Amino acid sequence: MLLRYRGREGMYAWAFHRISGVAVWAFVVLHVIDIYLVGGNPEAYDELLQIYASPIGRVLETLLGAALLYHALNGLRIIVMDFWPPLTRWHRQLWYLCWVIFVGVGLPVAYMILKPIWEGAPR
């Protein structure tokens, strides 16, 4: 089904939106449970926090942030075109604009998240 879609940018925009959406959904399920532990079992939460703060955890959080940021930007692109259909003509250009913002915002944030890995102690 994925490969039979309209192809090119429109298809990738849609596929990435769906994949990033399901990924963020999966994290939300985990995240509500871990925050519940703050009240229900604080020791277990603090243990889990060690994993979040570990190098592997930071790489995963960077990927999570990337999924969230892509989904947010492409989501706005979808909404803009849904409510102003003439803009659909520029759907490719809008998608490239999403990527420009994605890189511009994402790189500094990724650097902030990952920095404690090579600097040793967290901020």
Add this chain to the structure above:
Amino acid sequence: MSGRYTRVGRARPSGGGAELAIWYMMRVTGVALFVLALSHFLIVHVIYDPAEQTASWIAQVRWSSLFWRAFDWSLLMLVLFHAFMGVRTVVIDYARGGTRLFILSALYLLAFVLFVLGTLVVMTLPVVPKG
């Protein structure tokens, strides 16, 4: 499957009713989440660092104000609706008949459990004075 999606996203359902309401709500919650979810990510990963956000820190600092509890609860409501209705669309695309009914039932049950757990902790976690 063609016709259900425009080159943009999910086509606006014709005929109104619950499907059209969900279609609009996905967009309304989407715009709200653009602000709330991205702010939340920046607060947790850029302004603070995961390493410092222990359970006692949350009780003493993060959730010491009604504003931030209300912020996080609003975020919870928005994300539960948006994420679970989004996955619902995915399930409807790929599953049929009894399988679809079973997966959707499990999905809504999970959403309800998370609603209860999240609401419980954000509303009942005691505020612990610092120091």
